[in-house]
Amino acid sequence: MERRNERSCAPRVxxxxxxxxxxxxxxxxxxxxxxxxxxxxxxxxRWTRRNFVASATTTLAxxxxxxxxxxxxxxxxxxxxxxxxxxPLHVIVDTDPGVDDALALLLAxxxxxxxxxxxxxxxxxxxxxxxxxxxxxxxxxxxxxxxPVAAGAQAPLVRRLVTAAYAHGENGLGGAxxxxxxxKAVAEPAAELIRNIVRKYPGEVTLLTIGPLTNVAxxxxxxxxxxxIMRSLVMMGGSLSGGNITPAAEFNVYVDPEAARxxxxxxxxxxxxxxxxxxxxxxxxxxxxxxxxxxxxxxxAAGKIARNAIQHNREQGFLVGPNMHDSLAVAAFLDPSxxxxxxxxxxxxxxxxxxxxxxxxxxxxxxxxxxxxxxxKQAALNMPIRGSAPTLASTRTxxxxxxxxxxxxxxxxxxxxxxxxxxxxxxxxGNK
Ligand code: BDR
Ligand code: CA
Numbered sequence: 001m002e003r004r005n006e007r008s009c010a011p012r013v014x015x016x017x018x019x020x021x022x023x024x025x026x027x028x029x030x031x032x033x034x035x036x037x038x039x040x041x042x043x044x045x046r047w048t049r050r051n052f053v054a055s056a057t058t059t060l061a062x063x064x065x066x067x068x069x070x071x072x073x074x075x076x077x078x079x080x081x082x083x084x085x086x087x088p089l090h091v092i093v094d095t096d097p098g099v100d101d102a103l104a105l106l107l108a109x110x111x112x113x114x115x116x117x118x119x120x121x122x123x124x125x126x127x128x129x130x131x132x133x134x135x136x137x138x139x140x141x142x143x144x145x146x147x148p149v150a151a152g153a154q155a156p157l158v159r160r161l162v163t164a165a166y167a168h169g170e171n172g173l174g175g176a177x178x179x180x181x182x183x184k185a186v187a188e189p190a191a192e193l194i195r196n197i198v199r200k201y202p203g204e205v206t207l208l209t210i211g212p213l214t215n216v217a218x219x220x221x222x223x224x225x226x227x228x229i230m231r232s233l234v235m236m237g238g239s240l241s242g243g244n245i246t247p248a249a250e251f252n253v254y255v256d257p258e259a260a261r262x263x264x265x266x267x268x269x270x271x272x273x274x275x276x277x278x279x280x281x282x283x284x285x286x287x288x289x290x291x292x293x294x295x296x297x298x299x300x301a302a303g304k305i306a307r308n309a310i311q312h313n314r315e316q317g318f319l320v321g322p323n324m325h326d327s328l329a330v331a332a333f334l335d336p337s338x339x340x341x342x343x344x345x346x347x348x349x350x351x352x353x354x355x356x357x358x359x360x361x362x363x364x365x366x367x368x369x370x371x372x373x374x375x376x377k378q379a380a381l382n383m384p385i386r387g388s389a390p391t392l393a394s395t396r397t398x399x400x401x402x403x404x405x406x407x408x409x410x411x412x413x414x415x416x417x418x419x420x421x422x423x424x425x426x427x428x429x430g431n432k
Contacts, residue, residue: 088115090204090231091333092194094152095326096124096211097134099167099174099309103428104210104236104326105135106298109142110427111334116144117197117205120190122152124211124255125164126172131211134172136181141301145183152190152215156256164251166316174309174322178301191218195226202229207268208333209235210326212252217259220266227266235263236329238346238359239275240411249357250275253348257357261348270409272346273332274359277339277415278325283310287425294429302428327424332412338419343407345385364405 091114095101108114119139121132132151139147155161169175186193194215198205207230209216216233220226237252237260245251253260264270283306291303309322332339344361352358364383385402425431 088113089206090115090117090197090201091206091208092116092118092120092197093330094120094122094190094194094207094209094211094213094215095135096122096126096131096172097138098125098131098172098211098326099169099305099322100324100326101125101131101210102134102138102173102305103302103324103424104330105138106142106302107327107424107427108208108330109139109144109147110298110430111330113334116147117201118193119147119149120152120194120215121149121185122190122211122215123154123156123161123163124252125168126170127161127163128152128154130172132185133181136183136185137178138301140181140183141178141297143297148186148188148193149183150188150190150193151185153218156212156214157217157258159256159258162245162255164245167313167322169308169312173305174312176305176308190215191222194219195223198226198230199223204231206231206333207233208330209233209237209263210252210329212255213237213259213263214256217256217262220262227268230268232269232271233263234271234273234329234333236273236278236326238272238348238411240344240359240361240413241276243358244275246354246357248349248352248355250359253359254357257348257350260357260359261350264346264348264408267408270346271332271336272344272359272409272411273325273329273339274411275325277412278323278328280415280417281324281328281420282320283322283324285310287421290425290429290431294431296430299429324420324424328415328420331420331423335423338416338423339412340414341410342413344409344411345402345405345407346409346411347385347401361409361411362405363407 091108093105093108093116095105097105105119108116119135121128121135123131125131126134128151132149135149139145139149165172171177188196194207198219207216213235235252237250239250243249243251243254245254249257288303288306288310291299291306294300294303313321342363344363347360347362349355349358349360362383362385383405384400385405387401
């Protein structure tokens with residue numbers, strides 16, 4: 001991965017910043033992996049691309065790959081918040097509401113740890129003509145009309161839009177009807193707004209993406225330096241254990257695989273919250289009852305959407321759900337301690353006739369590649385990332401697409417669902 005853009009720093013400051021971040025990331029990984037206590041609590045814990053890479057290297061150097069447990073991973077949100085002590089974290093939520101997006105937006109807007117700089121709408125679950133007003137509606141319901149909402153892409157980068165009205169209802173909210181929003185979207189298109197905000201707070205902004213990644217890819221395409229000054233990107237998207245719209249692909253990545261590939265290859269530290277964990281977040285009647293009993297506008301709206309979505313799911317013949325995919329991604333950013341994490345090099349299939357949108361997680365300790373622990377470090381450093389074998393027509397001589405393993409994403413591999421629902425329902429209902 002390339003260098004982070006920190007040209008504005010004086011060289012000496014830069015070195016100090018690097019060292020501080022490196023120390024912190026080392027502390028983070030060691031703590032997670034080796035449970036070593038290092039007393040360095042004053043160092044900022046910002047998870048930048050550089051310390052992501054540094055931490056990956058540190059992790060490799062000491063004990064193979066991160067495989068964090070519920071018990072050892074700290075709530076990064078609380079950790080960052082209390083250590084930094086400088087107030088909420090800058091985030092942009094990119095979304096395609098969407099039943100679970102709607103609840104995720106409400107969760108984000110009910111989370112004081114977050115400073116939501118913008119909400120950007122994208123076509124996905126339903127067309128942009130619906131996702132945009134749905135996002136505006138959620139902002140009004142939450143009473144957060146100071147948050148700018150921007151219209152984004154109407155279609156994926158190079159494909160026709162495929163929607164998921166079968167899961168979210170024709171209006172995207174499971175059939176739950178709300179009045180037309182009174183507030184309007186800002187004039188700036190989503191990609192431009194993302195770019196301007198990230199440039200305004202270099203190294204500070206995290207993108208929480210809970211829809212197809214078209215807007216983000218468009219922003220990255222428009223500004224080659226942008227990836228280097230983003231703090232991180234936490235996505236609901238992808239799966240290392242099969243898809244939901246095809247056997248291979250998860251919906252958000254399926255809709256715009258080219259965009260997802262741009263994101264994974266951008267060098268932004270990516271946190272992937274995919275179907276591997278979001279499948280374990282099925283909403284129940286009991287959750288809905290708690291929301292319906294909540295005496296505030298957010299709880300009432302969430303209850304109404306959830307009630308309709310459960311009904312819609314039943315009518316469609318689904319046995320469970322709906323799953324709270326997107327809320328889990330937001331919650332994982334708020335408190336990663338109730339998930340287990342593992343580092344991978346994730347790439348996206350864009351060429352397949354049947355498999356476009358599949359996310360592949362490369363790891364020296366995955367599947368048949370498992371090795372004895374003492375050999376993992378060496379294996380990791382030497383492990384090439386292989387693509388499909390070349391065809392006879394190809395001029396390539398080798399199927400190796402990267403000659404070394406370097407992780408580009410932290411992937412959630414397990415979740416404590418009851419802790420997640422405690423957070424989600426607690427915050428939406430106003431009970432916590
Ligand atoms: C994702 O796809 C959408 O249908 C949901 O809103 C979620 O973002 C799950 O695959
Ligand atoms: Ca979504």
